[in-house]
Amino acid sequence: MNFNSHTDAVVAIAVGLVNALTAGEARGRPYQPPVGEARAAAVADILSIGDRPAPAVAEAEADALAEVAGRLRGVFEAVARGDVDTAAYAVNALLAETDARPHLDRHDGEPWHLHFRGAGGTLSGNYAAGCATGLAVVLGSELHDRLGVCTAPHCDRVYVDTSRNGTRRFCSTACQNRVKTAAFRARGS
Numbered sequence: 001m002n003f004n005s006h007t008d009a010v011v012a013i014a015v016g017l018v019n020a021l022t023a024g025e026a027r028g029r030p031y032q033p034p035v036g037e038a039r040a041a042a043v044a045d046i047l048s049i050g051d052r053p054a055p056a057v058a059e060a061e062a063d064a065l066a067e068v069a070g071r072l073r074g075v076f077e078a079v080a081r082g083d084v085d086t087a088a089y090a091v092n093a094l095l096a097e098t099d100a101r102p103h104l105d106r107h108d109g110e111p112w113h114l115h116f117r118g119a120g121g122t123l124s125g126n127y128a129a130g131c132a133t134g135l136a137v138v139l140g141s142e143l144h145d146r147l148g149v150c151t152a153p154h155c156d157r158v159y160v161d162t163s164r165n166g167t168r169r170f171c172s173t174a175c176q177n178r179v180k181t182a183a184f185r186a187r188g189s
């Protein structure tokens with residue numbers, strides 16, 4: 001995706017939060033998200049996407065982001081079933097609830113760039129606002145159908161399709177290979 005590097009980063013973080021923090025199935029197996037300390041560690045890992053330094057994440061912040069991740073999942077699921085209206089209403093509700101507001105920031109030797117923050121000034125509030133804004137930018141663009149849910153059997157992990165022609169169907173090469181192998185076996189029998 002090429003909106004700008006910050007939008008790409010928060011959209012990648014939204015994908016990471018949904019996939020790590022929502023229960024379901026992942027690559028052929030039931031998936032239960034981590035809790036407590038392990039959840040906080042998983043969130044710190046996701047927020048360090050793109051070589052950012054991993055922030056300190058309190059368990060309460062990770063719990064708040066797990067709740068946000070459930071809401072974000074609904075956006076991916078709505079787009080995946082072709083219901084962009086529901087996705088847009090859900091994102092608008094998140095933007096309002098997080099009180100997302102633009103804020104020019106300059107840090108780590110980067111030039112001034114646009115961040116979106118929540119009103120409360122908490123880590124979870126800021127990332128909730130950032131993820132909501134990132135998905136709003138995607139839904140408001142011609143690439144609005146690029147949010148997806150894995151179509152492999154027994155997998156519901158989400159992805160953003162950044163391929164040129166928009167033909168991605170799987171969360172990972174692991175799922176792509178599972179489906180290919182199954183198709184190969186089916187042909188051979």
Ligand SMILES: [Zn+2]
Nearest residue numbers: 150155171175
């Ligand atoms: Zn998958």
